[in-house]
Structures are given as structure tokens and as C-alpha cells.
Amino acid sequence: MTTVRFPYKQIRGKVQPFIPIGMKLGETWKRFEAYVDSGATYTLIQAQQIDPAFLDFRTGERVAIQVGSGSTIAVYLNQIQLQLGTELLTCPVGISDQLGIRLNVLGKAGIFDRFHVCFRQSQRSLLFEKIEVTGEDSSG
Template sequence: MMEFPYVNRRGQYYPVVPVTLHHGDREIRTEALIDSGASISTFQGDLAEPLGLVLEQGEKIYLQGIGGRVLGYVHEVQLQIGTEQIRCKIVFSSELISSVNLLGRVGFFEHFFVSFDERNHKVIIKPYRAMLDSKKPRRGRRVAK
């Protein structure tokens, strides 16, 4: 289980977390907003090149959001949050109106159980894999009834 405090931006608290993107032998550290309303994880297009990705060689996709229709490209990368690393699909776009990277349902929520603690300004993240491991029956002595 991982806990991250919300980030205070101009008096407002947001579930922004540090992440590292890996592709091949390259990595880049950045931040991303955990957004349950985002259908897919979306990052700034200028992060693709330092990872060794050619932006336009990804699968072309159009996203519809508050700012209208945005062109992006899907690439598969390794995403690390805390000590957990997952392989996921992320859309990189140079047309985003916001400078905020988003962790959305595809690419993030499908791998993690996420709980927002608004009162205490923190987000709690549990990898589904770890939750499944804890439910496995333990081997040991049988106890007679």
C-alpha cells in the first residue's frame, strides 16, 4: 500500500503523485494527477522524445475532453509509482491545453485500487496484484475442530 499527500496548488488540494516513465534504458520523472474521470492515462507529448519514442509512430487516437477534441498517440511504456512498476498504454499528446499529466482508468486504475481521502488530503493506492496475493490461502498446519 502506498499513501501520497495531496499537492497544494493555489489553495486547492489535488491528488498529484510522482511517477517515473521507463522505455528501454531511458526514464523520465514527472508528476501526474490521478483522475478517475479520465478514460485513459494521458501525458504531455514532449515527454515522448526523452523516452526514445517517436510521438507520431504511436497508435493515433482522438480524445474528447473539456477543451474539445485532441489528437494523441498511444505508446506502451513502464510506469513506476512508488516501488510498483507496471506495463501500460499511455496517450502522449502535444495538443493538451493543460500542462497536467493524467493517470486515468486505462493504464492506471485497471492496475491499482485507489482511494481518495479528501478529509486528510491524501490518496491511498494498492496494487491489485498485492491484494490478490494477500487473499491466497496460506499453507501450514491444519487445525482440528
């Protein structure tokens, strides 16, 4: 079973669960820092960080996402290949030019169903343990 460990990072004077992720945009890989948020449905990236020469993010499915203030913003969901440690996976990534926060977020969709994610607060680290699919029907 593959396990990837990420130490928390010092951001603005606080130790937080930020991890590096890679995103394949066209034929190019780009590195992003993302805050791991178990309450976020989707991985969200600021549009300003996406070069339109590599990805026209507005071709993705437009959805409305409710943010912390209660208002909604437009997000474009694109199926994008991500690298998480040594693991490659494709999942929905929301890209928006309306994010009011200055950080990217790693959310649940496409990630938390493939990994057991453990926030080890006392050790200031995150563990992503790949879920092995055996092919057996476990529905009972």
C-alpha cells in the same frame, strides 16, 4: 498486499491529488508529476515533455480523445513502463502536442484495474492498493 500512499500537493494555492510517476523512455527513466483523474480514460502526457531521442511517440496508436470543451484532439497511445511508488507496470500512455492543459493526467487504463484507488479527501492523500491476483476464476 502492497499499498502506496501519496500526500496531495499544493499546486497554485490549492491542495490537489498530484503524484510523482516514473516513465521508462528508451533506456532512461524520467519523473513526471501527474494529476490523478478517475474520470480520465488514459494517462496523458504533454508531448513537449518527451525527448524525441528517447521516444518517437507518434509511432503509437493514434486515437481521438474528447476533452472538456467537447472538441477532440489527437493522442498517440504507447505502451510504456511506469513506476508508481515501488510498483512497476506497463500501460497505455497517451502523448499529445494538442493538450490544452498544463498538466499531466494519470487515468484509469492499466492503473485502476491493477489498484484499488482511494481518494482520502479528509486526509489529503491517495492510496493505491495493489490488487492481488490469485489465479482462481472468479467469474462464478
